[in-house]
Amino acid sequence: MQPLYFDTAATTAVDPEVIEDMIDVLRNVPGNPSSTTHPQGRDAAKTIEAARATVAAELGCDTDEVIFTAGATEANNLALRGIALGYRAQGRHLITSAIEHKAVLACCRALESDGVETTYVKPSRGGWVTPESIVAALRPDTLLVSLMHTNNETGVMQPIAEVAAAVAEAGVLFHVDAAQGAGKFAIDLTQTPIDLLSLSAHKFYGPKGVGCLVVRDRRHVRIRPLMDGGSQEYGLRPGTLATHQIIGLSSALTRVAAPRDQDLRHVAALKQRFLQRLGEDLRVHINGDPSRTSPYILNISFEGVPSDALINQLAEEIAIGSGSACSSGAVEPSHVLRAMGVEEGTLYGAVRISFGRDHTEAEIDQAAAAFRQAIARIRAMED
Numbered sequence: 001m002q003p004l005y006f007d008t009a010a011t012t013a014v015d016p017e018v019i020e021d022m023i024d025v026l027r028n029v030p031g032n033p034s035s036t037t038h039p040q041g042r043d044a045a046k047t048i049e050a051a052r053a054t055v056a057a058e059l060g061c062d063t064d065e066v067i068f069t070a071g072a073t074e075a076n077n078l079a080l081r082g083i084a085l086g087y088r089a090q091g092r093h094l095i096t097s098a099i100e101h102k103a104v105l106a107c108c109r110a111l112e113s114d115g116v117e118t119t120y121v122k123p124s125r126g127g128w129v130t131p132e133s134i135v136a137a138l139r140p141d142t143l144l145v146s147l148m149h150t151n152n153e154t155g156v157m158q159p160i161a162e163v164a165a166a167v168a169e170a171g172v173l174f175h176v177d178a179a180q181g182a183g184k185f186a187i188d189l190t191q192t193p194i195d196l197l198s199l200s201a202h203k204f205y206g207p208k209g210v211g212c213l214v215v216r217d218r219r220h221v222r223i224r225p226l227m228d229g230g231s232q233e234y235g236l237r238p239g240t241l242a243t244h245q246i247i248g249l250s251s252a253l254t255r256v257a258a259p260r261d262q263d264l265r266h267v268a269a270l271k272q273r274f275l276q277r278l279g280e281d282l283r284v285h286i287n288g289d290p291s292r293t294s295p296y297i298l299n300i301s302f303e304g305v306p307s308d309a310l311i312n313q314l315a316e317e318i319a320i321g322s323g324s325a326c327s328s329g330a331v332e333p334s335h336v337l338r339a340m341g342v343e344e345g346t347l348y349g350a351v352r353i354s355f356g357r358d359h360t361e362a363e364i365d366q367a368a369a370a371f372r373q374a375i376a377r378i379r380a381m382e383d
Contacts, residue, residue, distance in 0.1 A: 155297025
């Protein structure tokens with residue numbers, strides 16, 4: 001029997017209705033959307049544009065501002081590298097935080113080898129970046145500020161609206177990696193001055209392998225493509241568009257919108273129930289300010305319990321994520337938690353439990369019981 005799945009921050013299961021929408025396109029829309037000289041191609045192109053309009057309506061942007069990609073990693077790279085290269089004559093300075101996803105951090109490091117300077121703003125101990133720290137890092141040659149919506153490890157939500165207002169006042173472009181926020185939380189670009197927004201379908205019950213970058217005021221933003229080739233996606237992302245994947249993204253984004261508030265309440269109650277079922281005797285430490293944390297993610301450490309030992313003990317019962325990365329057999333502590341100043345013992349014991357709309361109270365109780373038993377076994381072995 002498969003272990004209970006509590007790693008929805010890594011990926012969610014595809015909604016069955018989204019699968020049906022994708023299958024319908026695979027069966028009935030065979031054309032290449034770039035081949036508009038015949039009905040099959042025109043049908044595919046119309047399907048793509050309908051999906052683009054759906055995504056735009058959900059996010060509060062213009063239809064032609066939605067650029068489809070293979071996911072948030074590509075979208076992040078297109079935003080950062082595209083702006084850095086497109087505005088090279090105006091400046092060579094980027095600002096991001098020390099707790100970003102590696103798709104952003106690695107891109108910044110690569111750009112630094114090409115002469116771009118990056119300021120990595122440190123978070124508070126609660127795991128969030130203050131607007132004041134972003135403003136303090138601004139320079140006359142700053143081109144772009146990049147900040148995630150919701151941290152993928154701790155679930156701490158960043159003060160996006162406040163940072164967006166401050167960055168807009170300074171006349172600097174603002175990019176938001178919304179991989180963990182889009183779909184789960186309402187994002188209205190008519191209300192928040194975000195210039196570039198990345199998202200990935202598989203984080204909100206859509207398929208893997210598709211996402212998008214929203215580029216506001218696209219006709220006036222100079223952004224260089226990552227690849228050379230065709231003129232698809234307004235020249236910013238060449239290659240034949242995967243019609244069924246794009247339909248999967250738009251379908252998923254639409255389907256999560258209506259029950260969003262209900263899902264948030266449900267997941268928040270489950271997260272609270274899980275913490276209550278764990279009990280205070282386990283010597284639990286929650287990593288990240290609980291008042292700012294998404295109900296979908298819980299980053300937690302248990303005193304004296306290494307994360308690798310806990311994950312191994314739970315492997316047959318509960319699927320969870322680690323707060324550390326394993327590379328060549330060596331456990332490396334989370335760069336996010338280290339940047340937050342989390343102490344060594346807590347740092348090496350961090351695990352991520354992520355919840356979803358389909359979890360039940362019975363599953364929460366079963367998971368909490370499995371945690372208690374696993375921790376008891378680990379501590380018994382150490383005595």
